[in-house]
Amino acid sequence: MTGDGCQDPRDIHPHWCGFCGARQMFTALQCAQLLIVPSCPRCSGTDWRNEIDDLTAPDYREDRQ
Ligand SMILES: [Zn+2]
Ligand SMILES: [Zn+2]
Numbered sequence: 001m002t003g004d005g006c007q008d009p010r011d012i013h014p015h016w017c018g019f020c021g022a023r024q025m026f027t028a029l030q031c032a033q034l035l036i037v038p039s040c041p042r043c044s045g046t047d048w049r050n051e052i053d054d055l056t057a058p059d060y061r062e063d064r065q
Pocket of ligand 2: 017018019020021022040041042043044045
């Protein structure tokens with residue numbers, strides 16, 4: 001699934017690091033060209049999640065049980 005970018009249509013929108021949870025603002029251009037997406041400043045991870053990922057993530061649903 002990497003390389004698809006995200007479904008967020010907004011020019012600037014937040015993403016969360018999938019490893020440490022740090023939040024960072026991304027532009028639609030960055031999401032469309034994942035090669036220039038920066039790594040997480042806290043843990044150097046590049047597993048950025050968006051709001052849609054957060055709502056559909058299995059661990060999120062487990063939290064709601
Ligand atoms: Zn995005
Ligand atoms: Zn991180």
